Amino acid sequence: MEQEELNTLIQFLKMPSVSATGEGIEETANYLKETVERVLGVKAYVEKTKGHPVVYSEINVKAKKTLLVYNHYDVQPVDPLNEWKYGPFSATVEDGKIYARGASDNKGTLMARLFAIKHLLDKNELGVNVKLLYEGEEEIGSINLEDYIERNANKLKADSVIMEGAGLDAKGRPQIVLGVKGLLYVELVLDYGMRDLHSSNAPIVRNPCIDLMKIIDSLVDSNGRVLIDGFYDDIRELSIEEKELIRKYDINVEELKANLGFKEIKYEEKEKIAEALLTYPTCNVDGFECGYTGKGSKTIVPHKAFAKLDFRLVPNQDPYKIFELLKKHLQKVGFKGEIITHGFEYPVRTSPNSAVVKAMIESAKKVYKVEPQVIPNSAGTQPMGLFVNKLGIKDAVSAIGVGGYHSNAHAPNENIKIEDYFKAISHTEEFLRIYSNIS
């Protein structure tokens, strides 16, 4: 049995499925459909989207509760190839680890969950209906997931959803992440003319670069406080439980600083860093360009400047409402350019008292024999908000990951420990068992 579980994963890891280039996507989707059918004995479907297909299946045991399981079968590109010890799709086993692109993010997790369901089905002990949703575009921003979810809203109805993205921390504790920050991504473009001018004209024309800087300056102060009227109005206060989770969030400050590689970080105390990362909404400049950016000097008044900005949002900020406030602000400060949007994502923070979270914590303790790290929400963004807001699923959680601090997700030599794969199978099995009995 264990050998089959390992072989099936290795076979899956040997299939390239790079969403950025499309390499192997179709073959992997078909392989995954066949694997679900073979392992679970149910029908699975390769379903079209405007981009790479979704693989979908349902296991209906006529239980009261339904769980949606979200994973993705696509992986990041493998560059730089020369830094890999083994071929990124060789799935080489060495010293109890499997090396392969996607092993940690997130083919190992996907396969572990599948075999856990099989275990329960085999024993006739699956007490919850399960819907499996495997996306093929997570690594390119889930660009067609919203459309797919909207078109399949009825089919996808569930009580809870478990997402991927969590893993094991540096101390080997499983992370259980109860939410995500939201996101509004905009690009501001100011274009004053047809071409750059000789800068001897600077006294008689406005410089779009200077004007756009002043616009951005009006959006955020030098401490990072957002200056848009109403920006903070809808933020809900943290519950006592959430505050307690943040207080207990175990960040190794020295390690964090070393990983970031920035000369300074704003805060020194662990609690303050956790509070900032998890609960401060931000206005961040991702990129800005205007005029001459080559070597040496060129004397011009640029005709065009643009800025890319992301706003990370926290419950209950609504990205669409924040966008309206932003537009109002831009009008107020006299912005006369173009606004392009690149994304709206809702923040989520599931209650620590919800059934899905309680079952996740209890099962983690049982399998890993440590206190799991429960985090009210990640500092980043995931499509979790889509499930909560578009499908009305109340509770969502990211947990059960096979990757750890050594896993090099998105980097060369991605790997997982084989024992972590089997633990994730056990964790999922325990979780499903407890979740089906909890209220």
Place this chain on the structure above:
Amino acid sequence: MEQEELNTLIQFLKMPSVSATGEGIEETANYLKETVERVLGVKAYVEKTKGHPVVYSEINVKAKKTLLVYNHYDVQPVDPLNEWKYGPFSATVEDGKIYARGASDNKGTLMARLFAIKHLLDKNELGVNVKLLYEGEEEIGSINLEDYIERNANKLKADSVIMEGAGLDAKGRPQIVLGVKGLLYVELVLDYGMRDLHSSNAPIVRNPCIDLMKIIDSLVDSNGRVLIDGFYDDIRELSIEEKELIRKYDINVEELKANLGFKEIKYEEKEKIAEALLTYPTCNVDGFECGYTGKGSKTIVPHKAFAKLDFRLVPNQDPYKIFELLKKHLQKVGFKGEIITHGFEYPVRTSPNSAVVKAMIESAKKVYKVEPQVIPNSAGTQPMGLFVNKLGIKDAVSAIGVGGYHSNAHAPNENIKIEDYFKAISHTEEFLRIYSNIS
């Protein structure tokens, strides 16, 4: 005689001398040396610099006054080649015009001045000592001219200098430009770390892009007023004559607007535009870059941002002093990055009552039979300040140009009218005659 003057110019124009690539530079410098020797019967020298050579010669008639004549033998690159009607170094004659790269800027002017000196020498009527300085790097920013001038300061001593750069305006009036704006060019670099970070870290690190924008914001207000303490202190008031020249500066506002191609310009009235262009010092952003500037979105905190800024200066602002004031300001506002300098140039504004200017105006009237356009200084910058500040030459003027509004300097199909070439010879001859007799 006229045929020789035309043939010599055409031969000169057929020689590529692209300073940016080095193409033909050496051959052209040698040809120019030989031409000076052949036409004037004096020794000429190809003198080394750290870059392309200078061609130098002296005609000493033991007069009281000495005039330095500055021109350059290098030209701009010819791209885009497919937009030329004739080969850029074919020097094709059509409808009374010569088409060639460098015809207007500034081989025509150089050669016209040479033959004017010959006319006077032949008639034994040259009443002023002349020093000829032909640079080979004007089109790449005169990068080694300062060093050359410093090393040859004694040799280059003169009472006045005539520069190139002026021409005929749209109404055919010769321009006489009495000065230039100065320049300080700096690059500011803020680098906070080793690599860009995922923007989920925005709450805990400073964004160099936002910080650099706020620095620039502190340098200049939205009306273009420079906010550096002491920036305006040394500016000398305009004389009554200079004010009068600015008032009379004949700008065609509609044509200017069409040429600029910007949606708006700051001023509508001719006098205000002239005042701004010629007398307002500026702080201009030539370029700015940070983070992700490709298509779509990427969520990062960039580790690095840089800005290129030019300050155009007016008499008697000193670029080195302004740089000290800038550094003081940057310290005051907490700038913790690197400052790279790309240039210091002094502003110049020669008195309209100086001998060289009076002679230039009088000779222009005589030859062109119109009121010349006398402009207190250009809106741009030229190495004129080097001659005034490094050599202590009191009076400098840019005048006697063969190019007009049709000439496409720096563009495809550069051309001059053959009659303007011969007029420039006459103008130079008259100028030298009057200048040698004026006090």
